[in-house]
Amino acid sequence: MLINQTYSLPPSLLNCFALRLNQARWPLTHGANSKKPSSQGSHFSPPPGPPPTTQLPPPKFPASPPLLLPYFQQYHHHPRSVLVSRVASVSTLLQCPVCRSKWKDVPFQAPKNVPSFQRSGSLHSYVPNASPVHIEPDHFSDDELVPDVSQGQPSSSRPHAITVKTLPGYPAVSASESFSKFGVLVRVLAPPLDNTLHHHRAPIDIVNVLDVSGSMAGKLILLKRAVNFIIQNLGPSDRLSIVTFSSSARRILPLRTMSGSGREDAISVVNSLSATGGTNIVAGLRKGVRVLEERRQHNSIASIILLSDGCDTQSHNTHNRLEYLKLLPTSIFPSNNASGEESRQPTFPIHTFGFGLDHDSAAMHAISDESGGTFSFIESIDILQDAFARCIGGLTSIVARDVQLKVRSASPGVQILSTPSGRHKNKIFDQGHQATIDIGDLYAEEEKNFLVLLSIPVFPTVDGEEMLENMPLVDVSGFQKDSVSTDTVEVEGERVEIRRPQFLSSTDRVPCLEVDRQRNRLLVTETIAKTQRMAEMGDLKGAQALLAEQLSTLLSTASAQAGDYLCNRLEAELKETRKRMETRELYERSGRAYVLSGMSSHSWQRAATRGPSMPISSGGNSDTRTTTSYETPSMTTMVTKSQNLNLAPRE
CATH class of the missing domain: 3.40.50.410 (von Willebrand factor, type A domain)
Known part of the structure; x- marks a missing residue:
């Protein structure tokens, strides 16, 4: 039916109009004996006699009724704002403009790009002025299908497995001493995605x-x-x-x-x-x-x-x-x-x-x-x-899926105490002898770092003699799923060992800067989370004091004094957070959002945007407050493309 298809009128509205037409008793077909109704006035005048009481089915209109079409255009093809304005004076009353019956809701209004009928020299032709209206289906099973890219892809063209590297917090621990919360850094690095592989992702x-x-x-x-x-x-x-x-x-x-x-x-x-x-x-x-x-x-x-x-x-x-x-x-x-x-x-x-x-x-x-x-x-x-x-x-640029790390104790008495991993799920079981960290998906060349804190016992000896100088601490391994084929791939791991001499040299007491900087990241993230909760409770002075204390602690660490770039960013973040918590108004205005965005980025070790501006990715000195950590090369390339597009003249 032409008008029902064109204007997407609900059946209830068509019934209203059919009833109105029946009252007017105007022929729906323009035969030779049909009488043209009077065009005087805004409505047709019904003939004498009581109106019908039964609801009629929607009428079958001819291809181009000369008087019916303007009537529909006037009452049932107006923009939503016009229709609602007729009843705006009484907010709780919605009426059909044809029969004045009450509505529970405003009927469906076609979008602005609905095809409109224009004169083109013939009563039986129309000129659509836009694309057809796509009505939202009841079930969203209308997705466009794509071929399976994993079929026919040679194994040599698939991405390589992720790389796992480990570093102990110190190169040695005295054989006569135990060590609580000894840190081991586990670094996961995703493989690159070159242009050839990009077409097969x-x-x-x-x-x-x-x-x-x-x-x-x-x-x-x-x-x-x-x-x-x-x-x-x-x-x-x-x-x-x-x-x-x-x-x-x-x-x-x-x-x-x-x-x-x-x-x-x-x-x-x-x-x-x-x-x-x-x-x-x-x-x-x-x-x-x-x-x-x-x-x-x-x-x-x-x-x-x-x-x-x-x-x-x-x-x-x-x-x-x-x-x-x-x-x-x-x-x-x-x-x-x-x-x-x-x-x-x-x-x-x-x-x-x-x-x-x-x-x-x-x-x-x-x-x-x-x-x-x-x-x-x-x-x-x-x-x-x-x-x-x-x-x-x-x-x-996702190259690995469902990545999971496994950590297993490699010596008697070595116990896994904790695996602080932010929002990544972790689990310690088997009485502290095993642990897992669920990393999830990895972007190309994305790097994530995790600290495993261990309890190391006194090194065993026989008759006062050291049994072995090297002591295995943990074995680290894992697995991943290929992003294309979803096949499970084992990740080659490493064994972490340290020396257990009777006496430590000066170099044995030097901490690993990589482990130290990750400790700083975790401590700063934890401090900012605490100050955010304090700010929500109105304790801005306490939050300011805690931020100042953490800043002093950060600057005294070995990695910060060595000029570590991550520590420089953490220092800038602490200062900016403190600035945005100076007053309640400033915190409500932008401080809360700034802090929460930073917490999101640190907890997932993934880049997020925050602040009023974005540094130019092509190089040069940028404000450290807006420099984003965790950004991958693929992200940098896409941001550079966006910035170059913004700098290009627009037609």
Whole structure:
């Protein structure tokens, strides 16, 4: 039926109009004996007699009824704002403009790009002015399929296994002494991804969940530019879906491959975005999760990118502003699992981007932290594209999946005390003789460092003589999954040994700077987390004092005095954190978001963007406050590409 297809009218509205037409008793077919109704007035005049009381089925209109079409255009094809304005005087009353019956909700309104009918010389022809409207299906199983890239790929072209290196905190420990909390550094380094291998990497599925509430009105130009950058830099086998949310959520693009028409359609829907309404983050995330859960083809790598500049205004009315996060599904918020048991379903990492000074940084950090993503604080909208570029540079360079480290005691009496690993899951078992650390996915050339703290006993002797001079401490090994084939690959490990002489030399007492700098990173991260909790409770003076104390401790360490670059960054971070906690107003304005973004980056050892500006990646001296640690070469390359694009003249 032409009009039902064109204007997407609900059956209830068509029944209303059919009833109105029946009252007028106007013939629906224009035969030779049909009488043209009077065009005087705004409505047809019904003939005498009582109106029918039964509801009629939708009428079958002719191809181009001369008087019916203007009537539909007047009442049922107006923009949403016009229709709502007719009842705005009574906020709780919604009426059908045809029959005046009460509605429970405003009927579906077609988007602005709905085809409109224009005169073209014939009553039976129309000229569409835009692409057809795609109605959101009940089930998101309409994803575009991509071929399996693992088939036919030679084994020689697949990425190499990760590299594991170990370093003891000291080269030797006296045989007559025990040592508690002896540090062993375990470093994991992912292999590079050259241009040849890049074409054979695993395809990724990304869902962009974008805030298009009214507060975004002045920021849409830069948002569109940033999302278009993502579209242009995904590979032909990568898939992208776009979900927008304001007072409610809508999927405006299914999972499409970023090649040919898929890329063109993505650019088209992004360029048509408009801002209005409130902010319903939960609705946007729930719909984004549905896109990934209901897809037909489950690519092994899938992530969600969430961007918002405000607080959720629709999903919560409790005193605890984070209580509404319990409405999120367990696939992105595992702690919502009512059984308390660890869910076996995959968790989709959500990389959140909160920008401006009004976004809910606590909620954005909680969402990313729970799902395994990062939280970026975009203090200035101007660097949004660069922040997206850093994130995409990592996601498009995953070379290893489900990486796990195994640590096993190698000598009697050597016990594993703790494995501080941030947000990476760890487990110590077998009475401290074994431990595991779940690292997850690794980007190309990404480096992660973990400290294993040991208890070392007195070295055994026989009749006062040393049995052996070298003592094995732990064996480190692991495994990973290939990002393309998902085959499990064993990781070649190392054995950590130290000397146990009767007397220590001066060089034996020199700590390993690599281990020392990682201790500093953990201590600074722990201190900042403590001061953040103190600031939330209003104890800014106490937070300031604790930050000053930690800064003094940091500067006295061996690695800091040696000019270690990580210690220099930690020093700058402590100073900047202290500055943003000087007053309550400053902390609420930007301090909370800055601190939470830093905690996110340190706890996952993964780059996140924070602050008002982004350093130029091409070189030169940059402000250490904005220099991002944990950045991989792929991230740097993508950020440089974004910055060069911004510097290029626009037509």
